[in-house]
Amino acid sequence: MKITEQYLYNPKNIDKNSNFAMWMAFPGTYSFSMSSLGYLWMYKTIDSQTDVNIERICLDTEKTRYNISEVKLFGFSFSFDTDFLTIFSMLEKYNLPLKAAEREKFPLIFAGGPVVTANPEPYKDFFDFFIIGDGEDINIQAVKICKENQGKPKKNILKLLSEIEGIYVPEFSKNVQKLTKKLDECIYTPILSENAFFKNTFIIEMARGCFNRCGFCLASYLNLPLRCTPYNELIQTIDFGLNHTNKIALLGAQISAHPQFHDVCKYIYDKIQNDEKIEMSLSSLRVDAVTPDVIKTLAAAGQKNSTLAIEAGSERLRKVINKNLSEEQIFNAVKIARENGLKGLKFYGMIGLPTETQEDLQAIIELAKKIKKENKGFDISFGFSSFVPKPHTPFQWCGRENTKSLENKSAFLKKELHKIGITCHVSSIKWDYWQAVLSRGDSSLSDFIVETYKLGGKLGSFKAAAKKYNINTDYFAYENLSYENELPWDFIQVQPGKEFLIKENQRLLTAT
Ligand code: SF4
Numbered sequence: 001m002k003i004t005e006q007y008l009y010n011p012k013n014i015d016k017n018s019n020f021a022m023w024m025a026f027p028g029t030y031s032f033s034m035s036s037l038g039y040l041w042m043y044k045t046i047d048s049q050t051d052v053n054i055e056r057i058c059l060d061t062e063k064t065r066y067n068i069s070e071v072k073l074f075g076f077s078f079s080f081d082t083d084f085l086t087i088f089s090m091l092e093k094y095n096l097p098l099k100a101a102e103r104e105k106f107p108l109i110f111a112g113g114p115v116v117t118a119n120p121e122p123y124k125d126f127f128d129f130f131i132i133g134d135g136e137d138i139n140i141q142a143v144k145i146c147k148e149n150q151g152k153p154k155k156n157i158l159k160l161l162s163e164i165e166g167i168y169v170p171e172f173s174k175n176v177q178k179l180t181k182k183l184d185e186c187i188y189t190p191i192l193s194e195n196a197f198f199k200n201t202f203i204i205e206m207a208r209g210c211f212n213r214c215g216f217c218l219a220s221y222l223n224l225p226l227r228c229t230p231y232n233e234l235i236q237t238i239d240f241g242l243n244h245t246n247k248i249a250l251l252g253a254q255i256s257a258h259p260q261f262h263d264v265c266k267y268i269y270d271k272i273q274n275d276e277k278i279e280m281s282l283s284s285l286r287v288d289a290v291t292p293d294v295i296k297t298l299a300a301a302g303q304k305n306s307t308l309a310i311e312a313g314s315e316r317l318r319k320v321i322n323k324n325l326s327e328e329q330i331f332n333a334v335k336i337a338r339e340n341g342l343k344g345l346k347f348y349g350m351i352g353l354p355t356e357t358q359e360d361l362q363a364i365i366e367l368a369k370k371i372k373k374e375n376k377g378f379d380i381s382f383g384f385s386s387f388v389p390k391p392h393t394p395f396q397w398c399g400r401e402n403t404k405s406l407e408n409k410s411a412f413l414k415k416e417l418h419k420i421g422i423t424c425h426v427s428s429i430k431w432d433y434w435q436a437v438l439s440r441g442d443s444s445l446s447d448f449i450v451e452t453y454k455l456g457g458k459l460g461s462f463k464a465a466a467k468k469y470n471i472n473t474d475y476f477a478y479e480n481l482s483y484e485n486e487l488p489w490d491f492i493q494v495q496p497g498k499e500f501l502i503k504e505n506q507r508l509l510t511a512t
Contacts, residue, residue, distance in 0.1 A: 256289030299341025344379025
């Protein structure tokens, strides 16, 4: 494959005098790596601010500039629970033992990203250290320590790393503070690629976190408080990006929470009206942020459809999860979307949320029927995943509903929505189960994780590995945990803290 890349910063020339080489790895193919803002920004930060020779490595990388024997530091981005499968295959490709204790020689291997920030315990045997939280600044410190102390025993370097806030070294650390970065600079795609999954798309981070604090939402709770990129920075960065491509994407768990979200949309809309050919997409849109101006901008920027996350069909259940949307707001959003140029909407929801009953599912069908009836010719579809309890959220104690029952719910929704001519997709309930096991897992899962990988990483592999190591995976997925129990991830200090989460759990589960 011929790779075409365009650097939007001055990449450092290879320093021939430096003997410190580092790999920054993405556990997926090249095309996905080039659409991962976090991964690319991390690479750029280290490349432009340190005197190390850094190289990007992906699952399908064939040739590398450095040989593994020259690499002193090997970092992985870890964003999805099952990324360990790809990470292991990349370690084996370079003949590295999976467990840190078996790796006597360099490189030091570390991971960062939301999965290991929330709960690194299932993976603690595999990495020498973890970056907990926003890694932009701490990565540079970690790299410097490793470079300045190269030649010393691994243990000594790890001890030094463990003294830095935000770094978790399983061998030495006790409590670890999650890092929270101030968003005073605008983070954007530093390298455009023709071969990226989102080809030549300039992604701009508008906001990090979300103040809505839905009870299940890791993206919100792991990133409190909400931080917004200053408006002037955003505008300058948009202009900078548009000098290189006409495709831009605004990113954030809830970008409409940005106080100048509407001004940014207007800025782009005016450019399009002045004959600039801009294609723009948004990562997500809250129902209450759907206004005629926003939709007109999306439509003018080439977007035909958008996704609205309503999470649950009934107002009662939306209250329980802290997503306080009225039915009227939903109908109004659809009307605005239809009247201002979109061709369709996809609604996103979850099944198996705590306290959910058959009435809540029926409410989804009723809602869908009404939307369909009032919006003839407008393309409506639904997508669902099943609830997975996530650490550091108010629902971290809530066990997941059993697989059989969720599969029945999934079949019910598909059948009933199909009857009224609405397409419906539901994520794999069985995969979501394993996600829950890993999400609330602890270090006892270590051998099970390795075995799952060795057996091929398919659904059956998880089951067989659990059997071999006699792991009661139902405990991690289904059990309603008690407030008194110490949880595997309690040692990661994340604001607003456990006491707040307990109160919020009680408040939400009794909401009517
Ligand atoms: S609105 Fe979306 S991003 Fe914000 S807390 Fe709820 S689910 Fe998470």
